[in-house]
Amino acid sequence: MNASSVPDNATDDRFNEVLTLIQSAKQQAMQAVNTQLIELYWQVGAYISRKLEKAEWGDSVVSQLAEHLAKTQPGLRGFTRRNLFRMRQFYEAYRIDEKVSALLTQLPWTQNLLILSQSKLPQEREFYLRLAIQEKWSTRELERQFKAALFERSVTQPAKISPVLRQSHPTALDIFRDAYMLEFLDLPGGHAESDLHKGLLARLKEFLIELGRDFCFVGSEYPLQVGGCDFALDLLFFHRGLNCLVAIELKVGRFKPEYLGKLNFYLEALDRNECKPHENPAIGVLLCASKDDEVVEYSLNRSLSPALIAEYQVQLPDKQLLQAKLHEFYALNVAQAEEF
Numbered sequence: 384m385n386a387s388s389v390p391d392n393a394t395d396d397r398f399n400e401v402l403t404l405i406q407s408a409k410q411q412a413m414q415a416v417n418t419q420l421i422e423l424y425w426q427v428g429a430y431i432s433r434k435l436e437k438a439e440w441g442d443s444v445v446s447q448l449a450e451h452l453a454k455t456q457p458g459l460r461g462f463t464r465r466n467l468f469r470m471r472q473f474y475e476a477y478r479i480d481e482k483v484s485a486l487l488t489q490l491p492w493t494q495n496l497l498i499l500s501q502s503k504l505p506q507e508r509e510f511y512l513r514l515a516i517q518e519k520w521s522t523r524e525l526e527r528q529f530k531a532a533l534f535e536r537s538v539t540q541p542a543k544i545s546p547v548l549r550q551s552h553p554t555a556l557d558i559f560r561d562a563y564m565l566e567f568l569d570l571p572g573g574h575a576e577s578d579l580h581k582g583l584l585a586r587l588k589e590f591l592i593e594l595g596r597d598f599c600f601v602g603s604e605y606p607l608q609v610g611g612c613d614f615a616l617d618l619l620f621f622h623r624g625l626n627c628l629v630a631i632e633l634k635v636g637r638f639k640p641e642y643l644g645k646l647n648f649y650l651e652a653l654d655r656n657e658c659k660p661h662e663n664p665a666i667g668v669l670l671c672a673s674k675d676d677e678v679v680e681y682s683l684n685r686s687l688s689p690a691l692i693a694e695y696q697v698q699l700p701d702k703q704l705l706q707a708k709l710h711e712f713y714a715l716n717v718a719q720a721e722e723f
Contacts, residue, residue, distance in 0.1 A: 414521055418488040420492060421487055421492060424470045428469075428470030428474030428475070445468060445471075449464040454536050473487075483512060490512065490711035493520055493522050497522065497526065497529070499527045500511060510534045514528070518595065520592075532699075532700050535709045539709055542691055542711065543680070543692050545684075545686040547686065547688060551664070552689065555689075555691070558624070558625065559623070562694040563670065563697045563698055564593060565583075566595070567589045570582060570592055582619075586688075599621045600619075602618075603619075605619040616649050618631040618633070619631070619653075623637070625666065626661070626662055627663040627664060628654060628663055632646050632665045635668065635671075638674035640681070642669055643682050643688075643690065646669055647688040649667065650688050653680065668692075669693065671693070674692055674694055
């Protein structure tokens with residue numbers, strides 16, 4: 384083959400391995416730089432904290448340090464008076480928790496600052512640190528999850544799952560949610576099921592982020608044939624961590640117990656006709672506009688299928704109300720612990 388016959392285009396797949404190596408090296412280099420930067424901020428924060436605690440410095444000295452660095456290191460960025468005090472706060476927030484502090488270098492400084500400024504409790508900081516790393520959220524998505532009060536909802540409103548699902552997949556409570564925020568669909572109050580379905584397909588990327596990183600889309604109106612009858616499952620996904628299909632049925636009204644029977648039927652069809660030999664039994668999710676928790680509990684209690692019932696919400700929740708519920712939740716737990 385002479386030089387003129389070599390393809391000259393950006394889609395030549397012969398060089399994919401080299402491109403992968405380059406991309407991997409770039410990512411590792413960026414992570415190494417980020418790790419060094421976060422460790423530097425930690426050390427500077429520790430130094431300032433010790434000086435202030437021992438009363439060797441006052442706040443004005445921190446301002447003088449910022450001015451000195453600006454004069455002597457003209458190309459140095461990020462060491463303003465405000466940022467120096469943030470470094471101190473950063474160090475003091477995590478210095479007593481080695482388990483959590485080990486996570487800090489896995490996130491960029493902007494996300495660390497966001498978690499630090501938005502979280503009110505140590506448990507909340509750890510919650511968002513771990514999820515931001517696990518889900519690889521962008522800063523924008525992390526901000527959205529704070530607005531959606533994910534921590535408050537996860538603590539006060541855990542997912543409603545069947546005993547079978549709890550037993551077969553103990554980690555299901557960490558994967559599925561009691562409510563999913565679909566505000567990005569901009570659906571009107573009186574929307575139809577078809578509007579919801581079309582909206583989710585049109586904004587599939589956002590929906591996958593809301594579901595979680597390990598969810599992979601399989602199909603819409605997925606065909607199932609049982610006997611001589613044809614059926615269509617609203618949405619079908621695969622979860623890599625659970626190694627199983629996840630069927631999602633959409634309902635724009637309030638949850639009714641009879642909905643669960645249809646979902647169970649779909650799960651049986653998936654297990655018999657669609658699941659691969661190495662896969663676990665399929666999981667079903669009924670995504671409804673609203674639900675009564677007591678009706679949900681009764682419905683799921685004797686269900687023999689790995690299923691759960693969740694709400695979808697087209698508007699972000701009242702964060703202050705959820706924070707009040709969280710305060711009551713912790714206060715009740717403390718009171719109960721003191722009784723024993």
